[in-house]
Every structure is written in structure tokens, then in C-alpha cells.
Amino acid sequence: MDERPRVLVVDDNRMNLQLLHNILSQRYQVSVAINGEQALKRAETLRPGLILLDIKMEGMDGYEVCRRLGEQETTQHIPVIFVTAKDQQEDERKGLELGAVDYITKPFHPAIVEVRVRNHLELKRQRDTLARLSRIDGLTGIANRRQFDDVLMEEWNHASRTGGCIGLILLDIDHFKPFNDHYGHVAGDDALKVVARVLSDTLPRTTDLVARYGGEEFVCVLPGTDLAGVLTVARKIQEAVVERGIPHAASSTHANLTVSLGVASAQPKPEERDPEKLISLADEALYKAKASGRNQVSV
Ligand SMILES: [Mg+2]
Structure with a gap:
């Protein structure tokens, strides 16, 4: 499979398309579109890493394309470089205000086009990596607390609209401090990784979320799962x-x-704005499991 970054080039002038294609096709997968409608469709289906966008086009112009790309969640993070003739400074201002990351002026200078495209693809790659890392727990590689908060809120709202339910499992490693004291912190880290792996293996559905809640606590979100279902998974x-x-x-x-687990499931009502109650129910159940001798599940 071709792993090279994809660039979408949009221009209603076939000669410009051909020129840009020639400049970029050595290093990148180049797709082309000859008008605004086609550009929006291809951006949506191909998800390019970058779009070179002509401003003056028949029908939908580049500004409108840029605006619509920004409105779509699936395309709003794709950087856009406008391509315009050198004497249109007012266009340049307008385009930057619309969120374009850069400008390339006609006539093209191949080396400049190359460097600008390369720079912006690299910036995009770094942004994507940061966005991904900011939602992952560094030690275990599963979701972190931030991602858990976001996902739970999303699923809560979804269930509230559709009348579905959400299951939650909160779990804590038993006697983790004595474990660290006895075996050392490297072994403690390894144990955290093993538990994270067990959780990921036990919840293979892509809609489920497994996250590190903090310290030796983990949490699982199971959309569309009632109490009996959550209990089965927890066991x-x-x-x-x-x-x-x-x-x-x-x-x-x-x-x-061993681990102790608290489970809860709820069918959110429209007036319940946030899932705080569900978390505290699971937390109370976890406390009960601890108090009743650990290595068990409580509801
Ligand atoms: Mg044009």
C-alpha cells in the first residue's frame, strides 16, 4: 500500500492541475478536483493530509469550499493552502481569515510549492500526534482520564437522546501499595500494564472504552449495556x-x-445533564467490594 501522504489539488484550470501534479507526485499521492463540488466530495472520501485550493473557479469558489470544509467535522482539520495570482492581495487576506494555513502564488515556483507543502504536512503530522498523545495514558497505552471524560459525556448525551443505557465499571488493584513496596515500582508498572491488557482483551468491542482513571484505578464505559451485562463483563x-x-x-x-470492581448502569433521563451520578454509583459499589473482602464485583 502507498503510505505517502495524500495531497488534494483543486483547480479549474487543467494546465495548473497538471503543473502541480508534476511538482508533487514524486513525493506524494496526488488527487485532483476540477471544481468546488468535486473538491468537497474528494476531501470527505479521501481525507487528504493537505489541500491546495484555487480561489477563482467557475461555480463554487475557493472561499466557499474552504468555508464548507471548516463546517464538516471530518474535514475541518485538513490544512488548506490557497493558490492565487500574485496581484490579488485582498484575496490573500480574506483567505487567511477563513482559516487557510498558507498561500502559494501563481505562477508557481516548483521548489517553493514543494517546501510549503512539506512543511505544512509535517506540522499536520505533529498536531495529529500531539492530539493523540494528549488522550493516551503514557504507561499503559490505553485511554487517559481526559479521553474517558469526553467519551462518557458523548455516550451519556447519545443515550439520553436515544433512550439507551450505559454501563460503567470502576476497578482498583487490591493492595497495590504493599505490592509496590514488596516488588518495587518497576514491577508495579508492569502490573498496571497487565491489568490494562486484561481490560482491553476482555472488552474487544470498538464502542467500549477502557481507560486509566488514575493511580491504580481503571474505568470501562460500555454503551448500550444493562446491569446484568456489565456484571458479566466485570466478573x-x-x-x-x-x-x-x-x-x-x-x-x-x-x-x-487481584482487583476489586464496582459496576453500575443507567438510562439517562433528559433532565440529567451529566453522568456524575453514574460514576458515584460505580464508586460506591467499588467501595463495597473493597469493604467486603476485595477480589470481587459489587453492584
Ligand atoms: Mg481558477
């Missing part, structure tokens, strides 16, 4: 962790590392 997790057979000599509960 599987509890057993799977014990079965991993991580020795825990400092535990008063079991010879192996």
Missing part, C-alpha cells in the same frame, strides 16, 4: 486478572494480584 475481568498469576506475597486477600 470476567476479575477472573482474568487472578488467572494471569502475578504473585502478590504481600496481599492478605490472595496469593496472586
Whole structure:
């Protein structure tokens, strides 16, 4: 498969298209569009890393294309470079105000086109990486608290609109401090990674979310899952962790590392604006599981 970044070139002049294609096709996958409508369609389906956009076109002009790209969630993060004739400074101002990242003036200077495209693709790559990393827990590679908060809120609103339910599992590694004291922090980090792996393996649905809640606490969001369903999954997790057979000599509960789990499920009502209640229900259940001897699931 061609892994090179894709650039979409939009121009109603075939000679310009051909020129830009020649300049860019050495390094990039180049797709072309000859009018605004086609540009919007191709941006949506191809998701290019960058768009070179002519301003003056028959029908929908470049400004309008840029505006519409910005309105669509799927295309609003694609950087746009406007392509315009050198004497149209007012156009340049207007385009930048619309959110274009840069300008290329006609007639093209191939080396300049190349460098600008390369720079903006690199910036886009860095932005994407940062956006991804800011939502991932560095140690375990699963979602972090921030992503959990976002996803739970999204799913809560969705369930509120559709009348569906949401299941939540909150879990905590038992006697984790004694584990760290006994085996050291490297082993403690490894244990966190194993538990994260167990969670990901036990919840393979792409709609489920597994996240590190903080410290040795994890949380799972199960959209469309009622209490019985959540309970079944939680029990599987509890057993799977014990079965991993991580020795825990400092535990008063079991010879192996174990987890305690609290589960809850709710059908959000329209007047309940946020999922705070669901979290506190799962939290209370987790507390009960701890108080009742750990290595178990509570509702
Ligand atoms: Mg034109």
C-alpha cells in the first residue's frame, strides 16, 4: 500500500492541475478536483493530509469550499493552502481569515510549492500526534482520564437522546501499595500494564472504552449495556486478572494480584445533564467490594 501522504489539488484550470501534479507526485499521492463540488466530495472520501485550493473557479469558489470544509467535522482539520495570482492581495487576506494555513502564488515556483507543502504536512503530522498523545495514558497505552471524560459525556448525551443505557465499571488493584513496596515500582508498572491488557482483551468491542482513571484505578464505559451485562463483563475481568498469576506475597486477600470492581448502569433521563451520578454509583459499589473482602464485583 502507498503510505505517502495524500495531497488534494483543486483547480479549474487543467494546465495548473497538471503543473502541480508534476511538482508533487514524486513525493506524494496526488488527487485532483476540477471544481468546488468535486473538491468537497474528494476531501470527505479521501481525507487528504493537505489541500491546495484555487480561489477563482467557475461555480463554487475557493472561499466557499474552504468555508464548507471548516463546517464538516471530518474535514475541518485538513490544512488548506490557497493558490492565487500574485496581484490579488485582498484575496490573500480574506483567505487567511477563513482559516487557510498558507498561500502559494501563481505562477508557481516548483521548489517553493514543494517546501510549503512539506512543511505544512509535517506540522499536520505533529498536531495529529500531539492530539493523540494528549488522550493516551503514557504507561499503559490505553485511554487517559481526559479521553474517558469526553467519551462518557458523548455516550451519556447519545443515550439520553436515544433512550439507551450505559454501563460503567470502576476497578482498583487490591493492595497495590504493599505490592509496590514488596516488588518495587518497576514491577508495579508492569502490573498496571497487565491489568490494562486484561481490560482491553476482555472488552474487544470498538464502542467500549477502557481507560486509566488514575493511580491504580481503571474505568470501562460500555454503551448500550444493562446491569446484568456489565456484571458479566466485570466478573470476567476479575477472573482474568487472578488467572494471569502475578504473585502478590504481600496481599492478605490472595496469593496472586487481584482487583476489586464496582459496576453500575443507567438510562439517562433528559433532565440529567451529566453522568456524575453514574460514576458515584460505580464508586460506591467499588467501595463495597473493597469493604467486603476485595477480589470481587459489587453492584
Ligand atoms: Mg481558477
